[in-house]
Amino acid sequence: MVKLTSRLNEIPGVSATTDDHGIFGFEYVVNLTKACIAARKTGRLIALTGHSFGANAAIMIAGRLTEQDIVVDYLAAIDPAAQSALSVPLNVKRIYNPYQKVDPVGRGIVKPANGESKAHWNARAIIERRDQLHVRIDDDASVHRNIVAAIQALTVTA
Secondary structure: OHHHHHHHOOOOOOOOOOOOOOOOOOOHHHHHHHHHHHHHHOOOOOEEEEEOHHHHHHHHHHHHHHOOOOOEOEEEEEOOEOOOOOEOOOOEOOEEEEEEOOOOOOEOOOEOOOOOOHHHHHHHEEEEEEOOOHHHHOOOHHHHHHHHHHHHHHHHHO
16 A cells, blocks of 8 residues: 555645554544544545555545545545445445455455445446455556546546
8 A cells, every 4th residue: 555655645736645554453543534524624635545454444434424424535445354344335426446356355345325226336336356366456556557547537626
């Protein structure tokens, strides 16, 4: 994720950070949610990216932001941990979910919000199966290109 963060920070107007969640803790979700709320108050767009449990945390943050009526402009959930609930709330405009089934770790495919129509889901989500190991998918150049292109497109329309 450090490589991706570096690439994102090359985009004018983007301020990306990498937060290491450690092994299994989600304690940082509260602070990152507060940071997103503060960013939105200054007019900034919100894009969340994460790999493995970090992807699950990004979905958790989006859920907390929906409680505050805050839109998430983009969410990239890279091979989230499948054992957690992966329903993406409706406050997320665009979703990118590269996942793998090569090894038993990760394997997370995000799902529509409860009651969301298939047409609405298909309009906002790109789900992409990749033939890679969980520990490599977050550094894949094509995954990075897709995320960078999506965030660049956001900055053009902002």
